[in-house]
Amino acid sequence: MTARIDLRGRALETRDLRETLPRAELDVEAALAAVHPLIEDVRLRGAAAIRDLGERFDGVRPTQIRVPAHVLASALEQLDPAVRAALEESIRRARAVHADQRRTDVTTHVVPGGTVTERWVPVGRVGLYVPGGQAVYPSSVVMNVVPAQLAEVGSLAVASPPQRDNSGVFTGYPHPTILAACALLGVEEVHTVGGAQAIAMFAHGAREDGPEGTNTGAVVCEPADLVTGPGNVWVTAAKRALKGLIGIDAEAGPTEIAILADDSADADHLASDLISQAEHDVLAASVLVTDSEPLAAAVEQALDRRVAATKHTERIRAALSGPQSGIVLVDSLDDGVRVVDAYAAEHLEIQTRDAAAVAARIRNAGAIFVGPWAPVSLGDYCAGSNHVLPTGGCACHSSGLSVQSFLRGIHVVDYTRDALQDVAHHVVALAQAEDLPAHGEAVTARFEDGSA
Structure with a gap:
């Protein structure tokens, strides 16, 4: 079902590994050509374009783009008590972890009379995207909203695609469980918009039609400064196209799990993960x-058995047999560490003897799950960690979503006259070295003719 890649006896250079290891193919550049017209349509026509695109791509034409408060309240009232309890626990744990990520301003006394303070300031407004395709992701509401709230972002809005199967009060709106999660978190601004058009709405804002069809009517959604959240290739392409006009968290690709295991691991656990x-x-x-061929064989057998017995058999079989999946054989655990570091997985499980020590050696991963009792599913929902993580090997340079994602560090420089005069000759020397004499003159001018 899944391919084997045998790296035993080979030199494991990072460059070669990145070319050899399985990876999902995500052609964002090709998608850009398709999303540019959609983005421009939303920019020019606002809410009218969003309605047209919702009907085209989601099979639903929203009458109201912003979800009314009574619909959010109804979703929470009708939420299954077991699901509500699980979401409340997920929120509690996420808040506990993310609260410890908050930053405090720090002032450094560089010299007498000269200080630099690093102030941490939240972005003014964020757009949080929650996908809705083949599954429902209330957990992604939690993972986006909690760190934004703890960063004390002044204004936040959630967007999620309308669901064609909704009925009653929820007709034309996102999945009721998504809406309930928003209500549970106190999110009041939720929009029934999916895909690239949601990112375009957050970037440009949107208004209702004005006179003669102009985009000058009532404001539906104000522009955001930053957009976060996972999505499909069209969402990723829209983020790339609009990066600069808005900040983005990452260009998310398909989800991925890597497991580093030795012969102490349970094959059924590995297969299920x-x-x-x-x-x-x-x-x-x-x-x-x-590094264990018998374990690899046992996992292959467990996959055959478990895939046949699970719900989404065809989807799972396609993923496991695709070029992005496989079982990689290495000579030793040390080689395995080199391989997973080169792969830089979104989710990395360590299921080996002394798993904590092995995990401490890993440099590149979005999140690391240590030992047999910390499966990725725990992190998806209730570990307290964030599940919006870098994919496609980006974990070698990027982090998952956190409170810091919604903060900006601003250096505040405060020098007295004496402190500036003391360093003036150094500024002048460096300005002359860079052939930028006016930089130096901006300092020396302050001391001409006994200037105060």
């Missing part, structure tokens, strides 16, 4: 790295 991520999408990546 690989399947859990393959369940997301046919492009989802599930990779096992091991």
